[in-house]
Amino acid sequence: MPLLRVHLDSDRTTARRVLHLHQEGRNHRESQEAAREQVWRQGRTPAGDPIFVGITNGRRNVQLIYDVEVYSDTVP
Structure with a gap:
């Protein structure tokens, strides 16, 4: 199944x-x-x-990075 990488804004x-x-x-x-x-x-x-992958090391904008497995029939 394909993975979708997600970036979430955080502090x-x-x-x-x-x-x-x-x-x-x-x-x-x-x-x-x-x-x-x-x-x-x-x-x-x-x-x-x-699945937690890591965090970005931005000076101002830090993001949490996750990979999420998705069903292949929903991938465009």
Whole structure:
């Protein structure tokens, strides 16, 4: 199944917390749900839970990066 990469705007504090949770093997449910909602808004159907990839290191705009598996029949 294809993967869709999702970038979510965040602040530095939240991004660090999400990264720390990921390193502990845990998930940040709020950002996972936001990634899933972004996939739905793009007209695609998620096939599984969003997978945390990392964060950007922008000076002002930090983003959380997730890969979300989508059903192939929903990919344009």
